[in-house]
Amino acid sequence: MAEVVILPQEQLVELATAQILDRLHQNPEMVLGVATGSTPMPIYERLATSGADFSRARAFALDEYVGLPESHPQSYHHVVDSSVTKPLGFKPQNVHVPNGNPETIIHAGADFEAKIAAVGGIDIQILGLGTNGHIGFNEPGSSLSSRTRVKVLTEKTRMDNSRFFDSIDEVPGHCITQGIGTILESKQLLLLAFGKKKAKIAHAMLEGPVTASVPASAIQLHRHVSVLLDEDAASELENANYYRYVWEHKLGGQALG
Numbered sequence: 178m179a180e181v182v183i184l185p186q187e188q189l190v191e192l193a194t195a196q197i198l199d200r201l202h203q204n205p206e207m208v209l210g211v212a213t214g215s216t217p218m219p220i221y222e223r224l225a226t227s228g229a230d231f232s233r234a235r236a237f238a239l240d241e242y243v244g245l246p247e248s249h250p251q252s253y254h255h256v257v258d259s260s261v262t263k264p265l266g267f268k269p270q271n272v273h274v275p276n277g278n279p280e281t282i283i284h285a286g287a288d289f290e291a292k293i294a295a296v297g298g299i300d301i302q303i304l305g306l307g308t309n310g311h312i313g314f315n316e317p318g319s320s321l322s323s324r325t326r327v328k329v330l331t332e333k334t335r336m337d338n339s340r341f342f343d344s345i346d347e348v349p350g351h352c353i354t355q356g357i358g359t360i361l362e363s364k365q366l367l368l369l370a371f372g373k374k375k376a377k378i379a380h381a382m383l384e385g386p387v388t389a390s391v392p393a394s395a396i397q398l399h400r401h402v403s404v405l406l407d408e409d410a411a412s413e414l415e416n417a418n419y420y421r422y423v424w425e426h427k428l429g430g431q432a433l434g
């Protein structure tokens with residue numbers, strides 16, 4: 178079972194931050210998997226003010242739009258640079274985002290996978306949750322063993338993400354994303370979801386079957402995963418009280434999962 182933690186958002190951010198800093202302390206060269214979108218931003222802000230030294234750490238983004246220039250304010254190259262690389266003090270050469278340039282897209286997935294493999298894999302992968310159940314940009318129907326590759330975004334995702342653009346027409350139709358198989362190879366997963374609009378899909382992810390129709394349900398196959406939900410996102414869970422009980426009775430140093 179995934180470890181499910183239901184607490185106010187600020188406490189979840191503290192928990193996630195503490196886990197990352199703990200890992201960094203054990204290994205200054207740790208490999209952090211970073212999500213974009215709104216959910217993880219408070220973690221990056223908190224890490225930035227912690228004074229921790231990320232100068233030897235490495236980071237990998239989950240995904241990128243295809244066809245947006247890297248300098249576009251909504252390209253994930255740009256977002257990762259301004260919300261992670263610069264404020265946390267990563268060396269730019271240690272931060273990797275899939276290359277969404279259409280001219281080289283044919284081998285961009287394999288190139289990205291090779292870079293992850295070259296550093297020995299991702300230590301902690303931060304994940305957000307799409308309202309349609311995607312993790313990364315693995316839309317419903319994605320193979321549960323998929324690798325980094327191009328995907329066509331659903332209308333729902335383009336609509337959800339249009340808030341970052343002037344209109345939905347500006348949201349690219351294609352992306353390149355770590356596959357579900359890639360994500361499952363990270364040593365630890367930290368998935369966060371906040372707000373009522375994530376409640377239904379959080380229930381499907383945790384308490385429904387493992388199915389490609391809810392790509393995030395694949396996290397049930399991982400043996401070290403923490404799901405951090407605020408009360409609103411947890412409001413449709415059938416076993417919420419049991420998760421709270423388990424959290425309150427957690428033994429120090431106990432392995433998660």
Ligand code: F6R
Pocket residue numbers: 211212213214215216217239240304305306307308311312313314
């Ligand atoms: C972002 C990503 C997406 C988001 C998800 C939730 O790199 O891969 O899976 O995590 O769409 O987005 P927010 O956090 O904006 O609700």
